[in-house]
Amino acid sequence: NAGVTQTPKFQVLKTGQSMTLQCAQDMNHEYMSWYRQDPGMGLRLIHYSVGAGITDQGEVPNGYNVSRSTTEDFPLRLLSAAPSQTSVYFCASRLSGSYNSPLHFGNGTRLTVT
Amino acid sequence: SQQGEEDPQALSIQEGENATMNCSYKTSINNLQWYRQNSGRGLVHLILIRSNEREKHSGRLRVTLDTSKKSSSLLITASRAADTASYFCAPFGNEKLTFGTGTRLTIIP
Numbered sequence: 001n002a003g004v005t006q007t008p009k010f011q012v013l014k015t016g017q018s019m020t021l022q023c024a025q026d027m028n029h030e031y032m033s034w035y036r037q038d039p040g041m042g043l044r045l046i047h048y049s050v051g052a053g054i055t056d057q058g059e060v061p062n063g064y065n066v067s068r069s070t071t072e073d074f075p076l077r078l079l080s081a082a083p084s085q086t087s088v089y090f091c092a093s094r095l096s097g098s099y100n101s102p103l104h105f106g107n108g109t110r111l112t113v114t
Numbered sequence: 115s116q117q118g119e120e121d122p123q124a125l126s127i128q129e130g131e132n133a134t135m136n137c138s139y140k141t142s143i144n145n146l147q148w149y150r151q152n153s154g155r156g157l158v159h160l161i162l163i164r165s166n167e168r169e170k171h172s173g174r175l176r177v178t179l180d181t182s183k184k185s186s187s188l189l190i191t192a193s194r195a196a197d198t199a200s201y202f203c204a205p206f207g208n209e210k211l212t213f214g215t216g217t218r219l220t221i222i223p
Contacts, residue, residue: 004156035213042117043157043202043213058210090156099144100164103204103211105156 002026006091006106013081013113021076021109023091029104030096032074033058034066036087037108043090049074050096081113117212118146118186118203126220133193135217137186137203146179146186147204151216157202160188193221 007022025032033048035058045058049068063085065077074093078085089109095101118137127133137146145164149157163170163179163186170177176189190197200216 033211040215042215045210045212048210059212092157099206100162102147102159102162103149103157105158107156108154 004091004093004104004106006089006109008109009107010110011112013078013111015081015083015113017081018077018079019081021078021089021091021111023074023076023106024072025074025091025093025104026072027093027104028071029093030071032068032091032093033103034064034074034076035090035092036060036085037090038087046076046089081111083113085111086113087111117214118205119214120201120203120217122217123215124218124220126222127193128222129193129195131193133190133197133219133221135188135201135219137188137205137214139184139186139203139205141184141205141207143181143205143207145206146177147206147211148175148177148186148188149202149204149213151200151202153199157213160201190219193219195221195223197221 004025030051034046035043047066049055091106092103118139121136147162148160151157161172174191179186198221202213202216
């Protein structure tokens with residue numbers, strides 16, 4: 001069981017470039033989410049999805065797009081990268097039907113925007 | 115905001131001692147979860163306590179919850195070097211799970 005897999009592990013972008021951070025889970029979890037972690041800021045929720053075809057905004061959605069065409073995948077798109085998006089990005093998933101289902105995290109993508 | 119706030123921000127103790135960290139939150143919850151993050155890794159779920167529970171144990175972990183004070187505590191007994199990590203609480207009331215800045219725990223050998 002691979003759990004939650006994030007690719008790439010590291011990425012350097014120039015300002016204005018676009019890229020997609022990939023997230024895949026093999027646990028048949030309906031709920032998936034993206035967080036960013038910055039020093040002194042904790043983890044902040046960017047976008048989340050409660051199932052295929054359904055997405056919603058979290059605390060800091062500006063500059064990011066998501067889609068959920070399958071249960072397994074939840075990619076995060078940066079359309080025009082900015083230095084303020086330098087961060088560590090984490091994808092997480094859980095079962096949606098139970099409030100008592102914990103989140104499973106990937107190991108993160110470290111993004112630097114120059 | 116449903117975000118929990120952990121206290122203290124940092125804690126250093128000798129190996130073998132007990133470590134206690136606290137969490138406060140502001141809204142009503144269904145449960146409260148604690149997670150650990152080792153350096154450079156994703157968060158790992160440790161323990162979940164439901165809103166109708168007051169105390170829960172899992173191995174060397176003991177969690178308490180006081181919904182009247184909107185607070186929780188995590189106790190790690192007989193600490194080990196491998197417990198060095200950041201610990202986060204996550205009060206859960208709806209679909210979103212949000213996290214504070216965590217408590218950075220350092221175990222001194």
